[in-house]
Amino acid sequence: MGCSSVSHSNLKNAIIAFLVPLPSILFFLSFKSAYSQSPSSWSALWTWCYHHPLLLANVLFFFNVNFLFWLIGLIQSTHWMIDPYWTVIPVMLVHYYASHPLGEYNWLRSRVVILLTWVWSIRLIHNYFRREKWQWGAREDWRFTDLSQQYGRLWWWASFFAIYVPHQVLLIGLSLPLHVIHSVNEPLSMWDLVGTVVCICGVVIAYTADTQLYNFVSRKEEEGVGVPILEKGLWYYSRHPNYFGEQVWWWGLVVFAWNLGHGWTFIGALANTKCLAYVTKLVEDRMLKQDNRAEAYTLYQKTTSVWLPCFKYSPLELKSKDA
Structure with missing residues (x-):
């Protein structure tokens, strides 16, 4: 039933x-x-x-x-x-x-x-x-x-x-x-190619990050145990690579408009970036409220970039930041 x-x-x-x-x-x-x-x-x-x-x-x-x-x-x-x-x-x-x-x-x-x-x-x-x-x-x-x-x-x-x-x-x-x-x-220019490449990169990054997250969540649901947070693949270099990829996509569209003399259209992408910044805070606050993830995620925050993928902070860099 x-x-x-x-x-x-x-x-x-x-x-x-x-x-x-x-x-x-x-x-x-x-x-x-x-x-x-x-x-x-x-x-x-x-x-x-x-x-x-x-x-x-x-x-x-x-x-x-x-x-x-x-x-x-x-x-x-x-x-x-x-x-x-x-x-x-x-x-x-x-x-x-x-x-x-x-x-x-x-x-x-x-x-x-x-x-x-x-x-x-x-x-x-x-x-x-x-x-x-x-x-x-x-x-x-x-x-x-x-x-x-x-x-x-x-x-x-x-x-x-x-x-x-x-x-x-x-x-x-x-x-x-x-x-x-x-x-x-207006005729096509090199900037149209740039915009196309940026948009494709955004989609590929977002798809890869979301697929890695989906596989991680699926394994946890099937096995019932495992590491508390995802820290592999793109998630090793960024805490929110899916959000980063999504922003890259929209900013890629701005390149097309900027090339046509309407760069002011960046206001939409900028508003979305600010909105995702707020959503990022909500997601991270939610993670920190989960007892089984709070400690691991706190360390993850200290060592890993929020959006832009980059290498993790070294122990010496962490000490200098805490100081």
Whole structure:
């Protein structure tokens, strides 16, 4: 009975996840259909959608993600859906910017960036589902659960501002280079190659780190015993190599935008870096609260870089730091 209930919930959540972006998709298709007609027949709404692609993306995000996801979260008493959609929304945005009638861009640069975005997304969604044992909505992010306990009865409305509004700011901000790439038509340059290499390096680092972490956790679950923390592979050189790889990916996109004269789009990547700094603190505080890991992790903190992979501190360096 329990297994049947889990399967039913898994199927239900999968169907919800596939259906939930339909309002935005159908609205945009309606707009594209209207665009194919004479501009003189456009309504004021379609004219506004044509002239303001970035604002339209924000409006669709607000109603289709912020409001609808929040409403579904309240009904289900779990805000799980924003996690898998973190990996899907940038893919939807890059195709939206590429197909918007106002878009003007270098075709090859666009296809390279679209392919890179798909690779990033597949890597991240694969990691999400293998971590969740291939289930849809089995649990929400532990940070949301902690926040719900802090807010108590106020969480039903506070969750909208604590979870969804920040996700809009981050995802729209991080995807600003995708908008620039599909707004400026300039020939390819050496910097496009640099951006491509940086993005690929970020994806490879993040995938390798997440795979090493997944294998470590799986072994601990199977054996029931083992070393308290992961300190091998990339995790030997960095305490959070997966976060480092993720940041490298987004900063790689900034290289593309900077090359096109819009370096200001770094604000999204910078905001994400600051957000990951806060998340890093939360993760490490959580590790230190676990009695079986606290001592080992305290030493790990003293000897290992937070993000940037580098060699461990030597005993002499530790003494000089403590002094």
